[in-house]
Amino acid sequence: MKKYRFGLLAATGLLALLAFSLPSHKTKVYMIGDSTMCLYGARQFPITGWGMPFADYFDQTVTIDDRAKGGRSTRTFLEENRWRPIADSLQPGDYVIIQFGHNDEAKEPQFAARYTPVPDYKTNLIKFITESRQKNAIPILVTPVSRRNFDKDGNAKETHVEYTQAVFDVGKQYQVPVIDLDAKSRALYQQLGPDRSKLLFMELDSAEHPNYPVGRHDNTHFNEYGARLMAEIVLNEIKAQHLALADKIVHKQTAAH
């Protein structure tokens, strides 16, 4: 009896120890990028970054922390000290999903403050990768989601040629998984065609939505529907490439028939 009681005590103590030493840290998935990925408030609805619906599809062991910010290139994201706090708080096993390009590639004079030439873009991506890895966190590269741009024959055009290639170059050189959202999103626009694909974007008639009293015609930013379709592409690529993060995507049993 005494022996049994000791055993029980020891077991309880062991359990308590175990409970305290178990990692309390949920896996954090940081998302860094631009306006196509970022969070938006209710006063901007229905504009939606794909990071918003993306967060709906993970189990309880994951926290999605979308730090993407509209208008940012890799360079301005770094200059504004948006990366350092993330790098500092990274824990082993966390993820960093990286999608830039829209603002890096903007060569027009009015965007000079954000423009980042390809070599610098690569250097900045490499910085995100190496500093994630220094913390034993896992970087994932995403090519910049395509803009909606059809030629007169109804073919969806490539809108990020050089910068998407740069993502692939860096991914290959540093053996980082690359999700080709650029190609996959463009394939979806092509499949939908020039008219239907507008339904994914911020295409609003005037007076349709009080948040946009003069309407909006936008081939870059998604509405809530397009953002979800983009999130689905990324989720399905995470599965297709058998990334460890795939285990944390909600898994529903297929209904029995």
Added chain:
Amino acid sequence: MSIALIAAISAAFTWQPGKITVYLAGDSTMSNKAVSARPETGWGMPFNAFFDTTVRVDNKARNGRSTKSFIAEGIWKSITDSLHTGDYVLIQFGHNDEVPTKTTYTPKADYQANLERMIKETRDKGANPVLITPVARRSFDSSGNEKDTHEEYAAIVRQVASAQQVPLIDLDKESMALIQKFGPDDSKLLFNYIKPGENPNYPNGQSDNTHFSELGARKMAEIVLKDIKTLNLELASRIVVSHLGIK
């Protein structure tokens, strides 16, 4: 004297319309959805984004409910118990009332009586009822014409609205027109159509002609908002004023 004048003037300048609540009473086409059901979206969800800070939208709509079960389960009472003068109750039922095989089935006479009861109990609290015909299902005939899927129950809503002088939003008719405009193929984008393997919540895919995608839910909410303006309800004065995009 001068203090009273100053007080009166400052009151005039700081006067704001009182805060109100807009209750949504209805079924799954209107309700808030669990994260695990997404992307299925009720039109009450995007409806929430239309108003200024004087309005709180309380979406009490619930999946699977008819007027009968909404009342029997006490959901309706939870609304009337908290109603204040100036509040609104937007009422949209029918999908679960009109199906004889469902336990929620509500014969036409009962449906009418339940709507009349909801109107009366809303008005008893000094609040404003608004009747909404049941939003259309996607149902095309072989010639590509969207069919009226709520003919009898929508007619009852129209009759009750007219008899009781309640503002009416004919969402059945207007959503049918929208679905027709999109056509048999494109209209699928308004509904919860999911390919197998596309979305983690629907591994087998989904072909739902009743429940909306995010896009369809917003388009329905936009119809309701447009009618709130056309009807010139006091609620229309509380629609958010935005300057986005105005140079």
